[in-house]
Amino acid sequence: MDSNFCLFQTNSPRATRSLAMNLAKRLQPGDVITLEGDLGAGKTTFMQGVGKGLGIEAPIDSPTFTLIKEYEQGRIPLYHMDVYRLDSTVEELGWDEYFYGEGVTFVEWASRIQPLLPEDVIRIEIVRQENEVRMIKVEPPVNEVERICKGLSINEIAGD
Ligand code: ADP
Ligand code: MG
Structure with a gap:
């Protein structure tokens, strides 16, 4: 691949869910x-698509007040964190059991725990443009760009 990230524009919540799926x-x-x-x-909207793509039936909602939500019933476990209320002094929470565990971990507000994150992360950034338009940048570790970006697309039919 020519670049180390892939970039998408979605025109609806459905398109965002489709990409995430x-x-x-x-x-x-x-x-x-x-x-x-x-x-x-559109972070929560994106996570709904992730849940669908992993085969999780339970609705994915925001973990803002719980710090982490775990979903075990999909293809692989999903750990969804929102660390807005934390800072990097909080080190004794067993992060590595999630980061290096059997599931995939999505972290919202990850910059707050930057020193605790593994070196290799897939960075996703959603930027609101006008109305229902969103720019979504997906930036995997350099050696994972093929796996994550190659052929990745939006197909809206499957987005709900
Ligand atoms: P966040 O979790 O980042 O605060 P949400 O996903 O909860 O954001 O809310 C996004 C809002 O924007 C929803 O009301 C959703 O319907 C709306 N929206 C409009 N267009 C899009 C789009 N292209 N992608 C995602 N959400 C969109
Ligand atoms: Mg949210």
Whole structure:
């Protein structure tokens, strides 16, 4: 691949879920994904697609008040963290059991625990443009660009 990231524009929540669903199918145990974007950008919407792509039936909602939510019933476990309320002094929470465990970990507000993150993460950034348009950048570790980005696309029919 020519570049070390892939870039998408979605025009609806459905398109964002579709992209996320297709991305989720490429994930492997031990993947850590940081999910960045302002309030209302579409992080929760994206996570709904991830849940669908992993075959999780339970609705994915925001873990803001719980720090972490675990979903065990899909193809691989999903750990969904929102560390907004934490800072990097919080080191004794057993992070590595998630980051190096059997599931995939999505971290919202990951910059707050930057020193605790593994070196290799898949960075996803959602930027709100006008109305229903979002720019979604997916930046895997350099040696994982093929696995994550190659052929990754939006197919809206499957987005709900
Ligand atoms: P966050 O979790 O980042 O705060 P949410 O996913 O909860 O954001 O909210 C995103 C809002 O923007 C939802 O109301 C959703 O319907 C709307 N929206 C409009 N267009 C899009 C799009 N292309 N992708 C994702 N969400 C969109
Ligand atoms: Mg949210």
